[in-house]
Amino acid sequence: MSNQQDTPVILADQVQTTLTYLEPLSRKAFLALVPPSSLNNRADVDQVRQQLENMFNPVRIPLALMSKIPDLCRSSEWQITATLAETGLGWELIEIEPGNRTQEQFGLAVDIGTTTVVVYLINLCNGDILGHAADYNGQISLGEDILSRIRQAAEPGGIKRLQTLILDTLNRLIRSVCSSLIKPSQITAAAIGANTTMIHLLLGLDPASICRAPYTPIVNNPGLIPAGELGLEIHPLAPIYCLPSIGSYLGGDVIGGVLVSGMHKKSDVSLFVDIGTNGEIVMGNEEWLVACAGAAGPALEGGVTTFGMRAEPGAVDHVVIDGESGGVRYTTIGDKPARGICGSGLVDILAELFLKGIIDRTAHFTEGREEFVIVPAGETAMGKDIVVNQIDINNFMATKGAVNSATDLLLENVGCPWQDIGNFYAAGAFGQYLPVESAVTIGLYPDLPRTSIIRLGNSSGEAARQVLISRTKRKEAEAIASKVTYFELNANSSFMEKFVSSKFLPHTELDRYPSVKKKLESRLNFSMDAL
Amino acid sequence: MSNQQDTPVILADQVQTTLTYLEPLSRKAFLALVPPSSLNNRADVDQVRQQLENMFNPVRIPLALMSKIPDLCRSSEWQITATLAETGLGWELIEIEPGNRTQEQFGLAVDIGTTTVVVYLINLCNGDILGHAADYNGQISLGEDILSRIRQAAEPGGIKRLQTLILDTLNRLIRSVCSSLIKPSQITAAAIGANTTMIHLLLGLDPASICRAPYTPIVNNPGLIPAGELGLEIHPLAPIYCLPSIGSYLGGDVIGGVLVSGMHKKSDVSLFVDIGTNGEIVMGNEEWLVACAGAAGPALEGGVTTFGMRAEPGAVDHVVIDGESGGVRYTTIGDKPARGICGSGLVDILAELFLKGIIDRTAHFTEGREEFVIVPAGETAMGKDIVVNQIDINNFMATKGAVNSATDLLLENVGCPWQDIGNFYAAGAFGQYLPVESAVTIGLYPDLPRTSIIRLGNSSGEAARQVLISRTKRKEAEAIASKVTYFELNANSSFMEKFVSSKFLPHTELDRYPSVKKKLESRLNFSMDAL
Structure with missing residues (x-):
């Protein structure tokens, strides 16, 4: 996977204004202890506990560490570094090291997508990303989408098999991101953004109820889980925090995006959209938040068109058509011969x-055309025309129409009138790679001042980074989860009505797209209002 | 071991006045849950957590239980019983059961003596003792007293070996006390009273520093340890609380006795004495507490006299000597032929x-006698006179003298003048079996109004029972531990002076023993003051 694809966009105004100090899930403390003497014969463990409880109160010390404290104190001249971790109830001592090691604190931010998994190695001293690694979710071998995974989980041993696959992917990525920098056991905390099904499969919980009425997951907010309890190969007592979900169809990845x-925290209304294999929409402001979700189909991942492909080398990623000649100029990823369209x-x-x-505005070819050649056979890798046909366009319009209708x-x-929408946030691949002007032109993005269209990149991974290093952000995420009102699309008959009537470019109501209207007028050289 | 020997004396005024409600280390809660529906589709685990957090906030739910909750809810018509345990930081869910099982809550109170181990099965619903079992500490096979155990621990693999021996003893006693009543895994909390060395060996901690200057144990207050982390075969997540010690020579058994x-909590000064293999003395009131300790020798366990034996069948346990004839009347334990003297x-x-x-008052035979026959050969099991000789008496006087000198x-x-001592508490075997009048006569007990001489029985086991069922008592025990000033006898030269001059019956200062003085006067028919 390319580097660009995996780097989260960090919104400076969000992170830097609120994170005035770091409150990571695990922390180190340097202790200068006093050797026992006849004047001060405090027990070693009690002395360590007392010093720690001056900073973190109360502190649990596991039996396995109690027995190590006396020897370590003596071999390190009573200068030791303690690592403490949040348990959800309070602080637990999880590691002791000789000397002052407080400058070496490492955490892991994880985004588990149905398709792609990304891990970021985080410096817990300052929140910086030290490295990242990405790969396909190993569960793909048992099914491409969420529903097929849930079906696989219902097979005997299926849950365990799926859990092992994602753990294998994660543990491989952890080794890769640590490489020669640190040992995986030096990672003492992790946070994960993922959809509800991915969290269930990671935790080894049965996802069956997610797709069965009344669509209730086993858990939305699992709390902190020690890595060793889960099988994640970092420090076995490292706490793992999963961004909370609010139901079967609205996971921690979306809460993280918000x-x-x-x-x-804004007074004006914002619209948040993430379109991947599933689509999620959240709308609201500091007072209210509503959301809906549904299967989007892989329209934007290249799955629905004849020549659709993922954003890999040889994918046509940008296209301009000459209005006069009909000639096409295009670029491909990696400047390789064209293989398809992302x-x-x-x-x-x-x-x-x-x-x-x-x-035309109904997205149908004019002049009886049945397809349009984007790359002629001679320029492709396969020696065959790369085209877009009416069926490709119809499939795409279904996804776009669903987004418009749901919004x-x-x-x-x-x-809330549509004019009140002040900000548009596009998450994931949907936000990171789409050409803004074109996305507005076809009504996928709203026609807002371009500075109000904000692309969040891998907001699930970035949210994981933020909650990893900030208790305040964890509280915020939980507050968001408890504030969102989920709106069930399928239970709503007017959704289908809207859906059927929404397949226009850029939108049924052209007035919502003044910049597009202006472009059309300039081409046609007259006012659309006259139509 | 006999029944009588193991039953703790419960001081009604202590327990019943302060334990207005029970706050055991583990508790059960009955949950009537709502099956999810389209109107209320809370996740199962979240619903359980919410109900629990209305009572215990916050609550940690281990991953292993999350996956059991959905099936159990459905198979038990959404009526389940949750068991929660104190972790030292807050509450953790440790078990779920179908239906209402709140009337079945079991805990374990344990007294680990260097010689004897007693476990009590406690009903956590009301604090009652449901049964008890006792046996010798299996570590005896590696050494009778604390010092020999510490020496054994220094051998390769010694700590592990000693830990296994005590765990084996405990696990055997647990199976025995549960017998057909309950399964050991139904015990969801335990509390332990023991001396500092016994706690170290139980926890697998090196006791070497206990008997090496500056005599600092590894830990005085280990906090709560899950049974599974330790190897105690009750519920693996059951928390184990060890009564806090305050140093190498003053353990949780003594803190528990106090x-x-x-x-x-009393305004007048009390004296607490426990004489076993070691001797401990605590003195004080609601404002101050001072303590000292030392090896006492097994004077009262039958170890120092020629015919000394433990309180087992055939031991001479009560003796009356006819002043005129010198004839002896005696009883033996179990009415068996005499084998020795306890x-x-x-x-x-x-x-x-x-x-x-x-x-005489210096504890020497008068009239040139060298020994005194207690049981003539014909009445003994061995066909040999059971006697007490001058060396036996001298050995005993060393122990008694040490107690008097230390006090x-x-x-x-x-x-504090000795007249200020208002209460005397005698703990352990020292308190439970000694004949009060005789103990006062020879100056082992102070000559107080007999209602102020209170025998606590197995106060270490009873303290374990109290802290098991009461958070308030745990806080009290910790407050006692932090309040006691330990007084180092060996560092004090005036102790030896006192010791040398203290070998009088009942005490160097006869005036401290008015009732004994009166008995002597009545025998001699004149006033001792005239001497």
Whole structure:
């Protein structure tokens, strides 16, 4: 996977203004102890506990460490470093080292996607990302999407098998990100952003109820779990925090996205959209938050079009069509011969086809055309034309229509006019790679001043980093989770009505897209209002 | 071991007045949950947590139990019983059961003596003792006294070997006390009273520093340890609380004795004495507490006299000597033919010898006698006279003299006149079996109004029972431990002076023993003051 793809965008205004000091899940403390004498014959463990409890009160000391304290104190001239970890109830001593090691504190921020897993090695002294590693989720071998994973979990031994696959992926990535820098056992805390099903499978919990009425997961907020209890190969007593979910379809990855956006602290209304294999929409401000979710289909991951492909070398990622000649200029990832079209390429293509009048507002080819050649056979890797046809466009329009309909339904239900939306946050790949102008042109992004369109990158991974290093952020994430009102789309008949009537470019109501309207007018050289 | 020997004396005024409600180390809660529906689709684990956190906040739920909650809820019609345990930081869910099982809550109170181990099965619903079992400490096979155990621990693998021996003893006693009543895994909490060395060996901690300057143990207050971490075969997550010690020579058994006596809450000065293999003395009131300790020798356990034996069948336990004829009447334990003399028998013998003028105030035989026959050969099991000789008496007087000297030294150091001592608490075997009048006569007990001489029985076991069922008592025990000033006898030269000059019956200062003085006068028919 490319480097660019995995680097989270850190929103400086969010992180730096609120994290005035770090409160990571594990912390180190240097202790200068006094050797016992006839004047001061405190027991070694009691002395360690007393010093720690001046900083962290109370502190639990596991039996296994009690027996190590006397020898370590004597061999290190009574100068030791204690590592403490949050247990959810209070602090536990999890490691002791000789001398002052307080400058070496490491944590792990993890984003477990249904498709892709990314781990970030974090310096807990300052929150910096020291390195990252990414790979496909090993569970893919048992099924590409969430539903097929849940089906696999229902097989005998299925839950254990799926848990082992994701743990294997994570443990391999941990070894990779640590490489020669540190030993994995030096990682003393981890935080994870993932959807509800991925969390269940990681924890070895049965996900069956997630896709069965009344769609209740086993747990939304698992609390802190020691790594050793789970099988994650970092320090066995390292606490693992999972960003809380609020239900089967709205996971910690989305709560994390909201956290990273900061929309829950703004007075004007924001719209948060993440479209991956599933789509999630959150809308709201400092007073209220509503959300909905649904299967989006892999429209933006290249799955629904004839020549769709992931954003890998040879994927057409940017396209311009000459309005006069119909000639196409394109670029591919890695400048390799074209093999297919990735999400950003498709968004460009649809925007260009629309702006140049090759498809109309209903997204149908004009002039009886059945397909449009993007790359002629001679320039492709396969020696075959790369085209977009009407079915490709229809499939894409279903995803786009669902996003528009769901947004409109949320707006209607909270009685908020669309003009009130002040900020748009695009998360994940949906936010990171799509060309903004084209996404607005086809109505995937709202037509806001471009400074109000904010792309969050891997907000799930970034949220994991933030909660790893900040207790305040953990409390904030939990407050967001308890504040969001979930809106069930499938239970709502007006969603289907809206969905059916929403398949227009850029939107059923063109007035919501003034910049697109202006572009169309400049092409057609007259006012659309006259139509 | 006999039944009588192991039943702790419960001081009603202590327990019933302060334990207005029970706060045991583990507690059960019945939860009536709501099956999830489209109107209320809270996750199962979250619902359990919310109900628990209304009572115990916050609560940690281990991963292993999360996965059991959904099935148990469904199979028990959403009526479940949760067991929670104190972790030292807060509450942890340690067990879930179907239906309402709140009436079945079991704990273990343990007294680990250097010689004898007693376990009590406690009903955590009301604090009652449901049963008890006792046996010798399995470590005896490696050494009879504390010093020989510490020496054994220094051998390769010694600590582990000693730990295994005591765990084996405990686990055998646990199975025995549970017998057909309950399964050991139904015991969800335990509390232990023991001396500092026994606690170290139980926890697998090196006791070497206990007998090496500056005599600092590894730990005085180990906090709560899960049974599974230790190897105690009750519920693996059951918390184990060890009564805190205050140093190498003053363990949780003594702190527990003070707790049970209640002397730390009285306005007048009390004297607490426990004489076993070691001797400990605590003196004080609600404002101050001072203590000292030392090896006492097994004077009262039958170890120092020619015919000394433990309080087992055939031991002479009570003796009366006819002042006129010198004839002896005696009883034996179990009415078996006499085999030897146990502690209570010896105390009776010395008192009778003294009162009848057969030994003088310096504890020497009068009239050139060298020994005194207690049981003639024909009545004994061995067909040999059971006698007490001058060496036996001298050995016993060393122990008694040490107790008197230490008490006097404590009084002197806190500037408290002996007349101020209002209560005397005698702990352990020293308190439970000795004949009060004889013990006063020879100066082992002070000459107080007999209602102020209180025998605590197995106060270490009773203290364990109290802290097991009461958080308030745990805090009290810790407050006692932090309040006691330890007084080092060996560092004090005036102790030896006092010791040398203290070998009188009943005491160097006869005026401290008015009732004994009166008995002597009535025998001699004149006033001792005239001497």
